[in-house]
Amino acid sequence: MTRMDELTGFSYAYDGERLSGASAGPAGRTTAVLLHGAGNGSKERLLPFLTDFAAQGCRALAFDFSGHGDSTGALAELSLRRRYEQAVAVLDAHVPADDPLVLVGFSMSGQTVADLVRHYGDRVAAVGLCAPAVYTPEAWEVPFGTGEGRFSELIRTPGSWRHSPALEALRxxxxxxxxxxPGTDTIIPPEVTEAVQEALSARARYTRLDLPDAExxxxxxFRDHAGDRRDFVAALLDGERRAAGPVVSGIGDHGGKDS
Incomplete structure (x- = not known):
């Protein structure tokens, strides 16, 4: 008999690329979708999350965006728009249409999660953002390139992120x-984190998890700290809790604008 938390690999052909993914857990209840960050990010480091969600009775999946991990394609040709479109394509192909969604995004995928929230609306039961980034709408269509092109110029423009539609979606x-x-973040400016927190505090049942020793x-x-990872999963699946105060170790629950 196959264990529910056993990982199963899959591949999905989309827009000329072959996207590599993995899943675990039973279908037909809630599905968690985990999206890695930019650079050398990949699904590999997120695989322990899949078994943790499966252990809680959820289906979970992660995949490599094109140009990352085991997927085909060139990273320089990827864009925020293509990331969003790839996520929608994989999700629609591999998640039952009635499943509530738990969307988890790391770094650049903070923007992608917000884009998916706009797309899937009330179907999104929970959102997990890990050191998230948000970007100016002018960068949406622009290929990432090799680090010195138009995309980099746009996202390095001071304050350009303030006009990101991601913030309104989260609000x-x-x-x-x-x-x-994380306690130390040399990538995401603190004012971006504050803006994301403010947006989530507007209407969401919001929890902040501080990881003082993390970068x-x-x-x-999370791959290397199973306790923190499971606390994060527990907080995401604790959708009925309303009261302020500690939810699990190291996590405070903040309702509305009190945070």
Whole structure:
């Protein structure tokens, strides 16, 4: 008999690329979708999350965006728009249409999660953001390139992120939300984290998880710190809790604008 927390690999052909993914857990209840960050990010470091969600009776999946991990394609040709479109394509192909969604994004995928919230609306039961980034709408269509092109110029423009539609999407989101914040982050400016927190505090049932000893790369941190990872999963699945106060170790629950 196959264990529910056993990982199963899959591949999905989309827009000329072959996207590599993995899943675990039973279908037909809630599905958690985990999205890695930019650079050398991949699904590999997120695989322990899949078994943790499966152990809680959820289905969970992660995949490599094109140009990452085991997927085909060139990273320089990827864009925020293509990331969003790839996520929608994989999700629609591999998640039962009636499943509530738990969307988890690391770094650049903070923007992608917000884009998915706009797309899937009330179907999104919970959102987990780990050292998230948000970007100016002008960067949406622009290929990432090699680090010195138009995309880099746009995202390095001081304050350009303030006009990101991601913030409005998070501001109107009314489900469960967990924001994981490392103690040291040399990638995401603190004012971006504050803006994301403010947006999530507007309507969502919001929890902040502080990880004082962690740095920006929270996929690696959670991979190596099972207790923190399971606390994060528990907070995401604790959708009925309303009261302020500690939810699990190291996590405080903040309802509305009191945070």
């Amino acid at each position: 109107t989101y009314a489900g469960r939300a967990v924001l994981a914040v 920006h790369w929270l996929g690696l941190w």
